[in-house]
Structure formats: structure tokens, C-alpha cells
Amino acid sequence: MRIILNITSSIHGGAGEAAIRIASYLNSNNFKSEIYTKEHSTPWAKINYPKTISQKIKLKLYTNQLKHIKKKYSHFEHISLGKPKYPLVIKNDIEVLHLHWISDLIDFKANIEKLKKSTKIVWTLHDFNPITGGCHYIHGCDKYNMECQLCPQINTKKKYDIIKEVFENKVEFFNEFDIHLVCTSSYMYKHVQKSTLGKLAKSISVIPLSINQSNFHILKNKGGIREQLNIPLDKLVLGIGASNINRDIKGINDFLNRIERSIFKDKIHIISFGMPNLTITNHDYYTHLSQINSPILLNLFYSSCDYYLSFSKEEAFGQTIIEALCCGSPVISTRVGCAEDVIKEGQNGFFIENTQESVDTILLEAIKNKGNFNSENIRKSVLDYCDWEKIAQKYNNLYQEILKNN
Numbered sequence: 001m002r003i004i005l006n007i008t009s010s011i012h013g014g015a016g017e018a019a020i021r022i023a024s025y026l027n028s029n030n031f032k033s034e035i036y037t038k039e040h041s042t043p044w045a046k047i048n049y050p051k052t053i054s055q056k057i058k059l060k061l062y063t064n065q066l067k068h069i070k071k072k073y074s075h076f077e078h079i080s081l082g083k084p085k086y087p088l089v090i091k092n093d094i095e096v097l098h099l100h101w102i103s104d105l106i107d108f109k110a111n112i113e114k115l116k117k118s119t120k121i122v123w124t125l126h127d128f129n130p131i132t133g134g135c136h137y138i139h140g141c142d143k144y145n146m147e148c149q150l151c152p153q154i155n156t157k158k159k160y161d162i163i164k165e166v167f168e169n170k171v172e173f174f175n176e177f178d179i180h181l182v183c184t185s186s187y188m189y190k191h192v193q194k195s196t197l198g199k200l201a202k203s204i205s206v207i208p209l210s211i212n213q214s215n216f217h218i219l220k221n222k223g224g225i226r227e228q229l230n231i232p233l234d235k236l237v238l239g240i241g242a243s244n245i246n247r248d249i250k251g252i253n254d255f256l257n258r259i260e261r262s263i264f265k266d267k268i269h270i271i272s273f274g275m276p277n278l279t280i281t282n283h284d285y286y287t288h289l290s291q292i293n294s295p296i297l298l299n300l301f302y303s304s305c306d307y308y309l310s311f312s313k314e315e316a317f318g319q320t321i322i323e324a325l326c327c328g329s330p331v332i333s334t335r336v337g338c339a340e341d342v343i344k345e346g347q348n349g350f351f352i353e354n355t356q357e358s359v360d361t362i363l364l365e366a367i368k369n370k371g372n373f374n375s376e377n378i379r380k381s382v383l384d385y386c387d388w389e390k391i392a393q394k395y396n397n398l399y400q401e402i403l404k405n406n
Contacts, residue, residue: 004023004031004098004399006033006100007088007099007105008035008100009037009038009101009103009105011037013243015124016037018124018126018209020035021210021392025395079154080129080136088105088106089110089111089114090115092114095403096119096121096402108166108170109173122180122182123181125181125316128191131197133148133149134166135153137249138314141153144167144197148163170197171196174197179200179202180202180205181205182204182205183204184209184316185208185318185338187335187339205394208341208386210391210392211326215299216298216323216326217328218303218328222303222304225303226304229271235268235269236307236363237271238332239308239324240255241272241292248313249315250311250313251312252311258359259359261356262363264367265285266285267363270285270309271286273288273289274292303327306329306371307329307330307332308332309332310332311352312336314336318337321333325379325382326382329375330349331348332350332366333351334352338385350362350366
């Protein structure tokens with residue numbers, strides 16, 4: 001029985017759901033697949049708590065350093081350093097270590113010394129962190145294509161550059177092990193193959209994330225749903241969703257600024273879910289529905305939209321795009337994440353850019369084509385792409401390939 005350990009910070013969210021599904025599939029296909037998360041332990045991995053006085057002093061100094069950085073730099077929430085407060089130590093008798101979203105969970109330096117060099121490592125990229133010195137999103141920076149140092153996000157200094165140290169630890173980690181990177185979209189693949197760490201990887205492949213398709217289906221009574229949600233019937237309704245719509249990379253403030261200057265402003269109504277953005281909830285063309293965790297309510301949300309909108313500046317995948325398409329709703333999106341993999345312009349949506357000209361042009365197209373899209377065809381356009389059995393088989397093939405010489 002071949003042992004595979006999946007590690008992700010939490011069982012919740014896209015990364016956690018992916019890890020659970022992969023482990024479940026592999027356990028029924030001649031693998032023993034375990035999961036470690038902060039909520040779920042396993043015999044193959046444990047937290048390494050400090051024991052000696054020296055270790056405790058080092059931990060105290062490092063904790064104080066992190067507090068200082070977080071207090072001084074507001075963007076620090078988008079950075080994970082790979083130097084966890086309590087690092088996870090992995091047993092050396094596993095054959096494949098599959099990393100997912102591991103924010104401040106793995107100490108690369110410590111595990112270089114403990115893992116067997118024959119351990120194969122698969123790393124699914126749910127953001128840019130695996131190929132940077134800590135940043136989850138690049139914010140226009142391209143230093144990860146050379147060497148991450150003097151990070152513009154936290155303004156590190158030459159005297160002690162913690163980002164450079166973390167990046168060098170990752171370089172050593174990539175040099176010591178066979179690391180197979182899995183991108184969730186072709187957009188990510190284009191970035192990864194150019195990166196310094198991507199070039200050190202044994203392989204780079206593209207395997208999308210899946211969703212539970214039975215949770216998302218076409219609801220015909222759009223007018224009735226809007227009446228229940230108190231959403232205007234005579235407007236072009238654009239839906240926006242994210243766990244935290246305040247994040248700059250989601251681009252929502254940029255889009256609303258464009259709407260304020262658009263000649264179509266009076267014809268638009270926006271609905272959203274997620275952590276509310278207090279700077280925009282006062283607009284009379286805007287309705288916020290708070291956090292939505294129920295698949296039933298999500299289905300109602302997507303079905304109430306004329307179009308689902310993703311105006312993200314960066315995105316590794318973009319699960320809400322897939323969910324909306326599975327509900328038969330056309331999507332308007334920037335060319336990030338899975339958008340270019342699934343959107344066929346004019347058939348199930350449109351591409352948009354962060355310029356006033358593009359916003360006005362696409363809004364005009366959206367208004368002209370309102371109600372003209374075939375919901376059944378939109379749903380069919382994405383079912384194969386996010387089919388769990390096919391995605392699981394791709395991971396199974398990857399495992400078989402990297403283990404065939406072990």
C-alpha cells in the first residue's frame with residue numbers, strides 16, 4: 001500500500017475540499033491517503049513544539065519579529081513566510097507528500113533535513129505562494145522570476161531580508177526533492193513556468209479544481225427569485241462574490257469607480273455576497289447579501305443574476321466562475337484564473353478589462369444580449385471541465401507516473 005499524505009491548512013475552502021476529495025478517491029484506488037489539517041491530525045505528521053530553552057527563546061524572538069512586521073505593514077495579511085510558529089514535522093516513511101494551501105504550516109528548512117530524499121512532492125498551487133518568498137499574490141511584482149528579495153509589500157531591508165531567506169529555503173527545498181507543481185489554471189501555468197522555482201520543478205501540469213455539480217443547477221424562475229431577494233426586475237443585474245470582497249485583488253472598488261463614470265450606470269444593479277465592503281454598500285444600485293455558505297442560497301444568488309462578474313486583478317482559479325456557469329448564468333470576467341479556460345466569448349460570457357472603454361463596451365453588449373444566452377448550453381460548457389472523476393483520474397495518473405521508478 002503506497003502512502004500519500006495530503007497537507008492543507010484547513011478542511012474548509014477550495015484547497016481543503018480538494019484535499020478531501022483527492023484523499024477519498026485515492027483510498028479507493030490502491031493508495032493509503034491521509035490528510036493533515038489544523039483541525040485534523042494524522043500519525044504521519046505532528047506539530048513540533050519547542051522543548052529546550054534555546055528553542056523557546058528563538059520562538060519568542062521570531063514571534064516578536066512577526067508582530068512588528070504585521071503592525072507596521074498593512075499588506076502583510078497577503079504573505080506567509082514558511083517559517084511557522086509551530087512547524088509541522090512529517091514522518092519520513094511516506095512516498096508522496098501532497099501540499100495544498102499550507103500558509104505558515106511547513107518549515108521547508110526543517111523538513112529538508114527530515115524527509116527521505118526519495119519522497120516525491122506534489123504541490124497544488126491555490127495562489128502564488130509556492131513560487132514566491134511569501135506573497136500569496138504578486139501585485140505586479142516579478143521578482144519571483146529571479147530572486148525574491150527587498151519585498152515591496154513589506155519593505156524589507158538588506159540588513160535582514162526575511163523574504164530572501166524564505167525564498168532561498170524554498171530553492172534548497174526544490175533542489176533537494178522531486179517536486180511536481182500542479183497549476184489549477186492555464187493562467188497560473190504561464191506564470192509558474194517562467195518563475196525561478198517553477199524552473200526547478202520536476203514537472204508542471206494543469207489540473208483544475210472541481211465543484212459538487214449537484215449543488216449547482218439551473219433555476220428557471222429568475223423574476224420570482226429577485227422578488228424574494230428584493231432585487232429590481234427592470235435592471236441588468238450583475239453578481240459579485242468572494243469570501244472577502246474588500247481585498248484589492250478582487251478589483252471590486254475599481255469596477256464600481258468605472259460604473260460611477262459609465263453612461264449605463266442607471267441601467268445596472270449589483271448584488272454581492274461575502275464580507276461586506278462598507279465603502280460601497282451605500283450606493284442605491286448595490287445590494288449586499290452578506291456571507292453565503294449554503295449551496296442552496298448560492299444557487300439562488302447565481303440564478304438571480306443576468307451575469308456573474310469577476311473583475312479580479314489576479315486569481316489562481318476562480319471557483320465562483322465555475323459555480324455561476326453550472327447554474328446556467330453567463331460570466332463577465334477579466335482574463336485571470338480559469339476564465340480563459342472556460343469562457344467562450346459570446347457563448348457563455350464576455351471578457352472585460354479594467355478600462356472605462358472596456359467596461360462601457362461590455363456593459364452595452366451585456367444589455368443587448370440580456371436573456372439571449374442558452375442556460376442549458378452554458379451549464380454543459382463547463383461540466384466536463386470540473387467533473388470530479390476526471391480530475392481525480394488526472395491526479396491518479398500523476399501519482400502513478402512519479403512513483404513508477406520508486
